[in-house]
Amino acid sequence: MRILVVGASGTIGKEICNVLAHHDLIRAGRNGLDVSVDHTSVQSIKDMYSKVGKVDAVISAAGGANFASISELTPEINERGIESKLKGQINLVLLGLDYVNDGGSFTLTTGVMMDDPIRFGASAAMANGGVRSFVKASAIEMPRGIRINSVSPNIVQESWDRLEQYFIGFTPVPASRVALAYRKSVEGAQTGQNYEVY
Template identity: 40%
Template sequence: MKILLIGATGKLGTAVGEALTGRGHEVITVGRTGGDLRYDIADPAQVTEVYERAGSVDAVVGTAGDVPYKPVLEMSPEDYRSAFHGKVLNQIELVRQGVPRIAERGSFTLITGVLGRDPIPTSSAASMANGAVEAFVRAAAIEIAPQRINAISPTVFTESLEKYGDFFPGIRPVDLAEVAQAYVRSVEGGQTGRIYTLE
C-alpha cells in the first residue's frame, strides 16, 4: 500500500514508519520540520498541499497532536481552543479532505490517548481532545464506508517514562513497538469505527 504518515519524525511516527515499511508498504512521511513532505497539518491549506503532492494513497496515518497541560483554573479559553485545533481539527481535516483523495477502500488511522478515558491532573485539554477524536471516528465510520477509519489510544510510552512517568502513577506503560503494531492492524485489517486501546 501507499501510505501517508503524518508526524513521521516524532517517537511514535518513527516507530510506525518502521513497522509499515518493514511490511513492504510505501510510506510518504510528513512533518513540520522533517520528512518527505514538510507541512503543518494544523493549516487546512497545507493539508490540501500535502494531498496534492502525495497523489493517490491507500491509507492516511496520523501520529501527531499538540495540547497544553495546566490545571483547569489556569487554563484560558485559548488553551482549550489550541488543544482542539492542535489535536482534533487537524485530524478531522485530514479525513474531510482525504475522503475524495484516497482509495475507494482506503483507511484513516488517527491518534488519541489514554487521557480520554483515564485523566490525570492538568490533562483536561488533552482529555477533551482525545474524547472528541474518538467520537468523530465512531461517527465518521458510519458515513465514509467502504473507506475505513479507526483511532489508536495508547497509554504513556515505555520509552518516555523518564520524562513523563511521574505524571502517570500506577498506569502501565506500553512499548512503542506494540503501539506501532496497532497501527499495522488498523491499516491492514478490515475493521472500522474502532478505538484500539493499549494499556
C-alpha cells in the first residue's frame, strides 16, 4: 500500500510510520522527510498532492489547538484549533479525494478532550468534536469505496512530562499503542469510526 502520513515527524506520527513500515510510506509535514506541507494552507495541500500523486491511504496525525480558560479564550486564540485541527484535516480529505485510489482510506485525528473535558481544553475539544462529526457524516457519502475514520488518542506517555498539569488523573498511553489504531483504520474494513485509545 502507498500511504501518505501527514505529521509524520510528530510523536504519534513517528510511531504510525513504525507500525506501517511494511508499506510504501510518504512522510509529510512542515519539515516533511519526503514532502513538505502546511496543512493550514489550501495551496500547500494542493501542491503536496500534486507532487505525491495517487495513494491508497492518507493519514493525518497533524493539527494543534491552544489551551486557554474559557474566560480568556478569544476568537484569535480559538482560531488555531479551527485552522489547524479542524479545517486543516478536513481540507486534506476534500482536496485529496481525487488522489486516493478506489477502496482507499483517510484517517484523521481527534482526541480525548472531546469526551473527557479538561480545564483550558474547550477549544481543542471543539475542534476534535468537529472532526469526529465530519468523519461520521462523510463516511456515508465517500465515493468509490473510500473509507474514512478517526483516531482519538488519550494523552501519550511521551508528552506526559510537558502536559501532565492539564491532564490531572489521566493515565497516559504509549504512542506505539495509539499507532495501532491507525493501522486498524488503514488495513481494516470499517468506516465512519472514531477509534478511542483511552
